[in-house]
Amino acid sequence: MSASDVLVLAEIQREALADITHELLTAARSMAAATGGEAVVVALAPDGSRFAPALGAADRIVLVDDPRLAAYAPGPYLAALEAVVAAERPRAVLIGATSIGWDLAPMLAARLDAPLVTGCKEIRVEGGALGVTASFCGGKMMAEARVAQSPAVLMVLPGSFRPATESGKAVVERRTSPVPLEAGPVRFEEFILPEAGDVDITQQDILVAVGRGIQQKDNLELAEELARTLGGAVCASRPVVDQGWLPPTRQVGKSGMTVKPKLYLAFGISGAPEHQEGMKASDLIIAVNTDPRAPIFDVAHYGAQIDALELLPALVEAVQARKG
């Protein structure tokens, strides 16, 4: 253990290691190289050794085995993580900006009275401090910040670092939780999987995506018509699903689906980091938005600054004309 180590929380969702873990390891390795410490990953799960082979980019793999960590609940997870951080006393704790991370990172920071930065995209070691570039305001503002106090708790936006492929020392340390883990007032009951029957947007080659700019449910028909013309399907960003206009199975982004179609046409989507996370690997992205500063244009290959509702019918006609 060393005050120059960088600790990564391995994210385990439904018995699988989430990709963000490998991205966090890249960041941790780079930071540890600058601090002279180690990249340490902690996995909270019963029989965590099954995840160790995939965590080889770390210098140390700390496995906290406890049956109460079988499914996520904030109480036991926080108690176990806090105990590991207290024992390791790292320079920083890296946690993904995920469903679990949005609970644990701020709760850990509150428990430790530690500084927290959300939306981290870049992390630098600057002498005794950490320099962080973070995104906020829905991706419309960036901040460069400096954190001197240890440990810093940094919530990292998925997609900010390439997944680690290097090998570390990968020393495995099995530990029982140093504190008794109790079920607590928040208890896991069950996973609810999406209902089968709807279109699987992860399997579509062409997606017509709509966001807040679609304005009202009736306008969805414009997108449906374009999707039919192109032989694709309609999907959406979170506000459209929040309104109940499309089911959650059509949502693209952090809390929805991750898609990689041949064509992603984004209409009236600003492109917050949470949305980009689910679509930026698409082969071809064409974005349409009235706001020239919309972050969606940062990941699009082509952009058009125009009202989606004006362009949609014209595009249906143009595509039909092209197809004859």
Add this chain to the structure above:
Amino acid sequence: MNLVVVVRQVPDLIEPLEVSASGTALDYETASFVVNETDDHALEQALLLKESGGGTVTVVALDYGEVDNTLYTAAAKGADRIVKIARADDTPPSPAASAAAYAQAIQPLGPELVLVGIQAHDELDGVVPPLLAARLGMPYVGVIRGVKRGPEPGAVSVCKEFPGAVMARLSVRLPAVLGILGAEQPPRYVPVSRIRAAMKTAKFDEVAGAAPPPASRVEVCRLYPPPSGARAEMLSGTESELAARIAEILAEKGLLK
């Protein structure tokens, strides 16, 4: 059920965001404010819980960013009580300072359930709901989409959202703080006439703000808008010209079959 909802004002992202002269903070003087979207969902969820099984809904807000309009709207939607926390200036305090102020105002209310939007988009160095839970000494869970009473007395059943449209159902023993991502249904529409009526009848309980906590340990050195259109090749023209050009690109890429 004694329900408390925290409502925050945030800069409207439809309008351009400006950086203050210091270069290290948002220029809130030029911003137009709207209610934080997830807080609006938190209010809706609280109203649904009240309607499904009784109770009271108290809305708590800090006084900045034209909050009165939002509070009158909350009253028109069905909030039973409004608590407004005084502010020395018209800008949002840090997440830690906000949480301290909310906790001081909420503690005497003795809530069974506190609902707060998972995040306000202008928060950078903290997340209010878990900080508030820590100050209230209550358990916390966030990224919640949907809350129901039960299954046993003194508990609620919540859905926590995971990737892939997967939900985890959790039981939460009360009292507790929940970070709301979405309500079970979209926030209700309320006609302007009812908001105007609320302006005449609704009363705000005004309370003093808490002493500010120590300064943030995160030093913001520079704020800047991200470079826009860094990758996109921007197309121009009328809608028919744009449509023709996009169709041409799709044809070139072999995407029209």
